[in-house]
Amino acid sequence: GENVEQHPSTLSVQEGDSAVIKCTYSDSASNYFPWYKQELGKRPQLIIDIRSNVGEKKDQRIAVTLNKTAKHFSLHITETQPEDSAVYFCAAWTGSNYKLTFGKGTLLTVNP
Amino acid sequence: NAGVTQTPKFQVLKTGQSMTLQCAQDMNHEYMSWYRQDPGMGLRLIHYSVGAGITDQGEVPNGYNVSRSTTEDFPLRLLSAAPSQTSVYFCASSDGQLSNQPQHFGDGTRLSIL
Numbered sequence: 001g002e003n004v005e006q007h008p009s010t011l012s013v014q015e016g017d018s019a020v021i022k023c024t025y026s027d028s029a030s031n032y033f034p035w036y037k038q039e040l041g042k043r044p045q046l047i048i049d050i051r052s053n054v055g056e057k058k059d060q061r062i063a064v065t066l067n068k069t070a071k072h073f074s075l076h077i078t079e080t081q082p083e084d085s086a087v088y089f090c091a092a093w094t095g096s097n098y099k100l101t102f103g104k105g106t107l108l109t110v111n112p
Numbered sequence: 113n114a115g116v117t118q119t120p121k122f123q124v125l126k127t128g129q130s131m132t133l134q135c136a137q138d139m140n141h142e143y144m145s146w147y148r149q150d151p152g153m154g155l156r157l158i159h160y161s162v163g164a165g166i167t168d169q170g171e172v173p174n175g176y177n178v179s180r181s182t183t184e185d186f187p188l189r190l191l192s193a194a195p196s197q198t199s200v201y202f203c204a205s206s207d208g209q210l211s212n213q214p215q216h217f218g219d220g221t222r223l224s225i226l
Binding site for chain 2: 046
């Protein structure tokens with residue numbers, strides 16, 4: 001089955017800096033890659049996603065890049081703010097078995 | 113729309129007890145799934161359903177049963193609770209049976225097994 005590796009597990013940045021979280025996946029049939037943000041005690045919420053026919057997608061301060069050849073995708077957050085502090089999860093959807101596999105998460109802390 | 117509704121929000125059980133975690137969605141989504149979230153482990157898929165009457169196992173199905181008699185409801189049953197099942201359980205749904213669409217999560221059920 002699909003395996004998603006996520007790095008780093010923790011990331012601390014200063015307010016205004018950029019943050020990058022990287023994920024790799026194993027199943028070349030995976031074709032949809034969402035990113036979720038989860039605040040303490042809350043549900044995971046989708047912040048951005050990308051499909052396999054697109055190499056990059058941007059939404060204000062958040063961008064995601066996908067390299068299908070290398071099977072990795074990354075989340076980029078620019079001009080970080082304290083409210084960006086949360087756990088971020090990457091995931092890969094494999095349409096052949098209808099499953100969404102998550103990485104283990106990255107705890108992002110933005111220091112004022 | 114209420115989205116995805118999970119009940120109860122909190123539950124404490126004794127080892128060996130059974131219970132059902134409820135999940136309902138009002139978005140007419142075909143795909144529904146259950147995940148458990150443990151510290152440092154991310155979200156792991158327990159069971160999923162691509163439509164009414166169809167269910168299948170995920171990554172960690174042992175000790176759990178599901179059914180999907182209607183499009184709206186997808187209950188998760190713990191047959192004989194064990195301490196290893198202490199976790200936060202999330203139900204999710206997405207539009208489209210086969211397509212890659214965003215999943216909408218419920219607020220979760222925090223379950224403790226003593």
